[in-house]
Amino acid sequence: MPVAVDEAEVIVTELATNVVKHVGEGASAMLVLEWRRDRLRLEVHDRSPALPSLRDADCYEECGRGLHLIAGLAVGWGAVVTAGGKAVWCEVPLSAETDCLRIERAVEALERYQGAESGAGRRGRSRDAALEKCAVELIADLLHWTAARGHDPEDVLDRAHMHYEAEAEMA
Numbered sequence: 001m002p003v004a005v006d007e008a009e010v011i012v013t014e015l016a017t018n019v020v021k022h023v024g025e026g027a028s029a030m031l032v033l034e035w036r037r038d039r040l041r042l043e044v045h046d047r048s049p050a051l052p053s054l055r056d057a058d059c060y061e062e063c064g065r066g067l068h069l070i071a072g073l074a075v076g077w078g079a080v081v082t083a084g085g086k087a088v089w090c091e092v093p094l095s096a097e098t099d100c101l102r103i104e105r106a107v108e109a110l111e112r113y114q115g116a117e118s119g120a121g122r123r124g125r126s127r128d129a130a131l132e133k134c135a136v137e138l139i140a141d142l143l144h145w146t147a148a149r150g151h152d153p154e155d156v157l158d159r160a161h162m163h164y165e166a167e168a169e170m171a
Helices: 002-022 066-073 096-114 124-148 153-170
Strands: 029-036 039-046 078-083 087-092
Touching: 002 029, 002 039, 029 124, 029 153, 066 078, 066 087, 066 153, 096 124, 124 153
Parallel strands: none
Antiparallel strands: 029 039, 039 087, 078 087
């Protein structure tokens, strides 16, 4: 699976580093790789029930960017409590076609966001123009939401742009 080798190496390194950092050096962990049609599922199991969460990370900090990187490389990720601790998982696309999943999800979100009056039956350039307008409105609304919660909208945009560029570089 040469398509996913680089992504899998980075992800396994980040997940293993998290085990050492948050569970403890020498802690036992298990790596599970599973081929699922057009995706490679990677799971790291450890004995800690503490679930990881994305946190705000400065691009110049040495720590705190691992899960953001994993989220950027994977089409999906998560963590679940298990009988023996937890499992952190993610799925990596095995073909370029899988990258379309993110675009499809974005289109679905934009169509839901613009609501019933959107003219869902539009096709071609008219539909693209309507979705682009909706994307701008959604981004503006998200920036208002972040500002209302005391976050810096420019910082949020910078981090989102870094996330996007990391994904684009890996493509």
